[in-house]
Every structure is written in structure tokens, then in C-alpha cells.
Amino acid sequence: MKVSYFPGCTLNTKGKGFDRSVREALAALGVELEELPDWNCCGASFPLLVDNVLDLAGPARVLVAASAQGDKLATACTTCYNVLKRTNRVIRLDRERRERLNYFIEADYQGQVEVMDVLQILRDEVGFEEVKAKVQKSLSGLKVACYYGCMVLRPPAEVAYDDPENPHALDELMASLGAEPVLWGGKVECCGNYLVAIKPELAMEMSYRIISSAYRAGAEVLVTNCPLCQFNLDRWQRDLVVKKGGFRPLPVLYFTQLLAIALGLDPTRYELEKHYVDPKPLLKAKGLLDQEVG
């Protein structure tokens, strides 16, 4: 199966480990991700002004390129997913803005492309049963706290492909890899998002709650599908160890990194060394990574 792929800026720069694990894990599952040619930034936040369509021109151009290549567009970055999905929805439902956009970017696009998150593709196109059948290295004994970025769930009516209050796709995927997803209260709590730029102490406090919650629930590792969540949750832990008595750090991984490992791919390709909290000791302890890896 061939699916068009929009990596987005983050996966092209800081999130290379995420990008590579997405491409290689999906390839191992028979999904060939075909990168869009000459793609541009999605805009990185969905504009809420209704009388200015110029802000939608960027994501619309991406969608037009995707429409030339196929009927589905995959993204792994949850922000890109949110922006592209909502832009596509505007194009589908709002005739006036559709016409102005098409006029401006010189296209004739009606919103026919289906924007899909990689996790959604794994669930609906590949199927978790199929994933389970392809597991080479079971993650058995690994207690995972699954953390869902808001961007794939909110606003529910526009983007959610899972229960927005109690999402479970990631938990099911992890279970199919042999891991043990823990029951916990933090899976849809906000990580602080862009507050990290203007009120870092607040973002840190929010991360603290989420990580402590996962720890209380018995998790050994936290997995997420969102690059910004990954950063926020990972980044502050060094400071938290100093500031909060009794704080125990937890590695924060992209779910596709664990997926790739379970599918028998080489873990050293996914920039594990770039994580703030080193996940390698845990992976080694669980027999998922060679002891020799530095």
C-alpha cells in the first residue's frame, strides 16, 4: 500500500528519530510512505480568524499536492495533522473560503483528500492484529503509560478519530506489541503546549503532574505521538529532579520508536541518544537494546 506522506518541519529537523521510525516501521508493515514533493510548512497552528483565508493558503497548498498523488495523506506530527485536517474541513464545508483559496493558490481543490494520522493508519488501514502478527521482539514486561496529544483529539467534532476523553488506540497498539499499558489519569492532560515559550515554569509544573501520575500508575516509560508533548515532557525532567523532592524521571519515547524496535528494526537509527532522559538503560534492561550500544 502506497500513501502520501507529509513529514512537516519538526520531523525534518529535531524529530528525525520520530520520522525515521515512522517510515521504517510502516515500511516493515507494508505501507510505503511517499513523501510529497516540494512541501511547505503547514502553518503550525490552525488560524481561527474566519475572515482571513491567507493563513490557510500554506496548508491548502500541501493538500493540493497530496490530491495529485493519491486519496490519502499521512502525517505523523500531530500539529500538522490538526492543521491539515481542519483546513481540509474548511475547504469541504465552506464554499466561499474554498473558492477564494482556490483562486489565490491557482488550484481547483474540493477537499477530496483524507488526512490521516499515522496511528490512525496503523489502526484502520493496517490493523493491530496484523501488527501483532509481525512482532519480532515482544515488548512483554514493559509497563507503558500512553500519552495522547490534544492535537489528534480536539476539537473532537473536527479531528478526533478516538474517544477524546478516553482515547485508547495507542494503548491497544502497545498491547499488540506485547507491552502492558497502565491505567492512569494523565493520558489526555495538557502538556503545556506553547506555554513552554512564554511561561516555562507553568509548562514544567504541568509536565511534573503528568510524569508523576504515570509513575504512580507503575509506568516505566511514557510513549506519545506528539513531538511537542515529547519535548515538553522530556525537557524538564532534569530540572524536576532538582526542584521536586522524590521526583523519579521517566523516559519519554515516540510510540513508533517502540513499534520499530518490536518489529525487529535497528534501535540505534532512531536518535535515542537525543532524548533528555536516556531511555537506553531501560531498553537494555528489558532486552530490547544490545548492551554494547553506547
Added chain:
Amino acid sequence: MARIGVFVCHCGFNIAGVVDVKRVVEEIKKLPDVAFAADYKYMCSEPGQNLIRQAIKEHKLDGVVVAACSPSMHEVTFRKAAASAGVNPYRTEIANIREQVSWPHQNYPEEATLKAIEVIRTIIEKVRYDESLIPLGIPVIKKALVIGGGIAGLTVALDIANAGYPVILVEKGEELGGKVRRLSGLYINFNAPDGFLEEKIKAVMEHPNVTVLTRSEVKEVGGYVGNFIVKVETPSGEKSFDVGAIVVATGFDLYPLQALGEYGGGRYPDVITALEFERMLKDGLKRPSDGKEVKSVAFVQCAGSRDPQRHRPYCSKICCMYIAKQASLFKQKVPDGQALVFYIDIRSQGKKYEEFVQRAIMDYGVLYIRGKVARVYEEGGRVFVRGVDTLSGRPVEAEVDLAVLANAVVASPGTEELAKRLRVATDAFGFFQEAHPKLRPVESLTAGVFIAGAAQFPKDIPETIAQASGAAAKVLGLFAQRELIQEPTVAYVVEELCSGCGLCIEACPYEARALHPWKGIATVNVALCQGCGACAVVCPNKASRVRNFTPLQYLAMVEEIAR
């Protein structure tokens, strides 16, 4: 030769301000068979009605046209007035020259006057061929069916039985008593319901007029008001009953925990519904997860209620009070325990209800926190309830042993299917639809089917009992009649013209049409027919007709317009 009287109403200025009523009267007087025509300021007033009565007597009228407002306003008024002076009410018709003439054509008085004349002329043609009809009488079977054996059904059954009529009480479950049986104590005195419930059940079971069928379900309902035929599936096979009235008292259910993802979606053992907490108050306050003593409880009100985006938009009405009761009962049993109540508003509308809530706060030390709960979860054997205190404007998080959710009240399972069998409507949330939200709250829109208790909407015990007695009174009102009076303007079949094709049977929305068992023609059940005319439209032979709206009449009316 007919002798028709035409009465043109001014309706103050409503009609006369636009239509030249004097000219209308002069023009109408010229028509054949019009024996009398007059105008008056308010024809519906007592002097106006007297004008009609007098004219009928003086001019020996045998048909009346009142040119006034919509027939839905005053058709009954004028038919009564005409009948009292000796004109058959079904030869009294309204020509609507207000809603259909003077109001929409306010700026065109000349055209409006001409249109008024035209409307009246067509109605004169209708009256000319109107038959004198007498209302139909339909017998009533004086036996009632009550569906549901909770507090509502028990009350209805007992009220009807005590008035001397037989009742069949059908209950799906093993035993009578419904949800009330599961309660540990009641507001506003904490008394256990067992005493009065057992008394009521005993009275019903021992009543010579009541037949109780438990583990039974209504499978099929046929017939119509006064004459229903009901098939009930019982453990000893299917039974059929003829009854005159049906009361639905099927109660409620709780919105499932699984649907409340934000409160754990049923995954956490120590996050329970208030009904489960009732059992705990009876059997002992032990945590479901580890059996430890419960020392602190957070009560979460509006769990799924007042949430139009994710859950139910309505207020479930009973929760504020039972939560105050549960929190107080908990404090009675565990005086050193902590009880927290998260609420949006406290709705304590009832006799001594507000005082009861105040007692929970002042005497029992229940801590009320005004704010909706955002999330409930369990970690490391503790339950966390996170919300906001809107009075201090701060987020709050409580760590407790147990969280009790006041789940939204929803319709009981099977309501939709039962409603279909009864041909009764349900509302957007699956509760039985009352005939009118203010004026007819205990009737359904299907004649002879009544509603009692939470099957219509969440209700507490006193309200349920009040409505149940109301429904019983409606049933008894029906049984007090020797026969039911029905409008005679229903469909009929001209037998010589009917080919028995059956198109009218399919077209009838009221199941009033059937094929005659041996004559090979269609028949009309006049008790079910509402006179809508759907059968008359589909009949290829014009054999199906509606009384006083026959082809002869409407062709004469069309001809008059086309003249």
C-alpha cells in the same frame, strides 16, 4: 333548497381594518340559497353568538358559514352555538378570512375584500352539500394495563383497583418495587423505603382486582382507546388481554459509566454510580478494589447531565437531593469521614428540600465545592478528583477513597421498542413523549395511553407518585364514560365502487383500514380513523371518501373559485 346564513366577523380591526365587511355582506346576500347575511364586531362574543342563534330561528336556517378566524380557534364555539339553535354542528363551517385574508394582505384592501368574498363563496358550496352527522359512540373495556412494577406502576395499579376496576400489572423483572427497592434511605427523613414499599406491594399482590405478571413483557399491542388487545409474554406462555387503557410506568436507567471517559469510563473499581453507593450504604462501606474501610468520598454531580456537547443537555433533576442524602448518610455512618460534593448549582426545589441540603452542610459537615469535575482517575490505590472551585477561582484536586458519580438519568432500556409497539412517540432522548409539556403531562399523544413516573422524565418519589395518581385519574375518567364520543367526519367506503385493491390500507397512517374478511372490499375502523383523507387521495375509484369532504363537495368548491 338550502337556507344558509353567513356571519362575517370584524375581529375588531383585525379583519374589518383591511376587508370591507359591509361590502362583503352585500355581495354574499346576492348569492342563491343565502337566506341571511350579517356582520358583527366580535362574532365569538356572547352577543355575536346570540346573533347567530336568533338568525337561525328567525330565518329557519339549515346551514351556517362563519367568516372569521382559523377553525382551530373557534370552530367548536360556533358549532356549539349553531347546535343550540337547532342547526346540525357539522353543517356549520368556518371561512377563514383572518389568517388567510386580512393578515397576509394588509396593504391590499381591495384585493383582500374580493378574496374574502371568494373564500366565503367556496365555503357556502361546502355547506350546501354537508351532511347532518351525529358523533360516533365507541364502547370502553373497563380494564387497565399497567406496564412497569416500580413505585409508579404500583401506585397506578392500586389507585385504579381501589376504584373498582380490574388491572393487569406487567413487570419485566423478578419482583416488584423497581429502583426504590435498591435505596438505602430516602430524603428528607433518611427512613429506609422498605416499610412503605412492602406495604404497597402487599396491597397490590393481595388486591382482588389486580393480576400481577412478573418476568413478563408486552409483545404486541393492537386496537385503540377503550379497546386495546395486548399480547403479554409470561413465563407460562403468551397471554392475550383486552383492556381499555394502558399506563406506561417503565422508569429510568443511569447513563453508563463506560460513556463517561473523563471519569474513567468504568475502568476504575473505586469510581462507582450513586445506585451502587446505595447498596454500599446498606451492606457496608468497603472499597470495591481492596475491601478497605471507606473514609473519604467525593460525590460528582452532573456526571453526564447539563453537558450538551458530550453527553445529555438536560438536568437530571433528582441528583442534587439524593447526593445530599447519601453524603449525610455517609457522615452518619462514618462521623470522622470526609464527604465532598462537587456541584454546578444546587437545585433543591421541593417542600423542605433546601433545608435538607442545608442540614447536610451545617449539621453533617459535608463540604460542598461549586465547580464541575474535569477528571476522575485512580492511581496507586487512591482516587483523584480534579475540578475547579469556581468560588475561589482555583483548580482543586481531591484525593479520596471512593468517587460516587451522579450519572445522568436516562430512559430505561427497551423504551424505544415498547413505544413503537404502543404507537407512542419518544423524545430526542428516548423518554416517552407527553401530549403537551404543560397542559397534558400525563397523557401520550395516542388516545388511551398514559405515562407515569420517570418513563417521561427524571422524577423523584413524591413527584412520581403524584403523576401516577394523575394517570390513574385519567384512566378512571375514561372508565367513567358509558361510551367514547368520536368525531363523525371520518372515512367511509362506497361499497359499489370499491375494488378491494388495498391501496388505502397502505396509505392509512393510523391502521384504521383493513380488507373485509369476505366481501372483498376495504373497511374503515371509525374508532381509529382521524379523517386525514390519505385513503381518499390514493383511491383510484373514489370509493374511499371522508364524510363532509366528498368529491362532490370539493369539486363544487373548485368550480366556485373558477367561476
